[in-house]
Amino acid sequence: MSRSAAEVVREYGPFPGVEHVHGVTYDGQHIWFASGHTLKAFDPLSGKMLRSIEVAANAGTAFDGHHLFQLAGDQIQKIDPNTGQVIATIPAPGGGCSGLAWAEATLWVGQHRNRKIYQIDSRTGAILRTIESNRFVTGVTWVNGQLWHATWEDDESDLRRVDARTGEVLETLEMPRGVGISGLESDGGGLFFCGGGSSGKVRAVRRPKRGPRRAAVRRPTRPGSR
Numbered sequence: 001m002s003r004s005a006a007e008v009v010r011e012y013g014p015f016p017g018v019e020h021v022h023g024v025t026y027d028g029q030h031i032w033f034a035s036g037h038t039l040k041a042f043d044p045l046s047g048k049m050l051r052s053i054e055v056a057a058n059a060g061t062a063f064d065g066h067h068l069f070q071l072a073g074d075q076i077q078k079i080d081p082n083t084g085q086v087i088a089t090i091p092a093p094g095g096g097c098s099g100l101a102w103a104e105a106t107l108w109v110g111q112h113r114n115r116k117i118y119q120i121d122s123r124t125g126a127i128l129r130t131i132e133s134n135r136f137v138t139g140v141t142w143v144n145g146q147l148w149h150a151t152w153e154d155d156e157s158d159l160r161r162v163d164a165r166t167g168e169v170l171e172t173l174e175m176p177r178g179v180g181i182s183g184l185e186s187d188g189g190g191l192f193f194c195g196g197g198s199s200g201k202v203r204a205v206r207r208p209k210r211g212p213r214r215a216a217v218r219r220p221t222r223p224g225s226r
Helices: none
Strands: 002-005 008-012 024-026 031-034 036-042 049-057 061-063 068-072 075-079 086-091 097-103 106-111 116-120 127-132 137-143 146-153 156-162 169-174 183-186 191-195 202-206
Touching: 024 191, 031 061, 031 068, 031 183, 049 068, 049 075, 068 097, 097 146, 097 183, 106 137, 106 146, 116 137, 137 191, 146 183
Parallel strands: 002 169, 024 061, 024 183, 061 097, 097 137, 137 183
Antiparallel strands: 008 202, 024 031, 031 036, 036 049, 061 068, 068 075, 075 086, 097 106, 106 116, 116 127, 137 146, 146 156, 156 169, 183 191, 191 202
């Protein structure tokens, strides 16, 4: 297993009126994050806040190319980003869900204290696969066929590339002590966007170029992306 220090290349925020950053996602133009009672979007170039949608948003966030998905208690909400309306809900896999990602036309859900990642059907919520971790899972993302998740436990946080079949840890990026990750998303290229919990910040972390590439996973079509 490869282990190295995470390289934080930029910090966004803290944002006015934001006490906590939960889930994070990226639509190819804007970074969205869950802040409790609202989903907020900002420009990753300027850091300027652009949008706000009033919706329960206290955990993971994902984007499928057309819609936002937001964890809210025991449900996952499907949201039209243009209108802000919740157009469907599906059950979340048990309590304590944290991270959320879209890949392979399915949703991937991190379960915090149970230390698991579930692949679920995005229409029904049926569990398709379960992966176990040995630390609290606080964020999930896919990039270039690789499954990554964030951990945060005992004041230590890291990013982990894992085998999507076995959960084996293949690579670890260790965050500075005291800097936690509360949500995770890839930009589809060389950066991770990491929620900063009660700091009210989102941090950009450089993704290492090394590491074997697996068969490509279908990511959402992001407007303005490569």
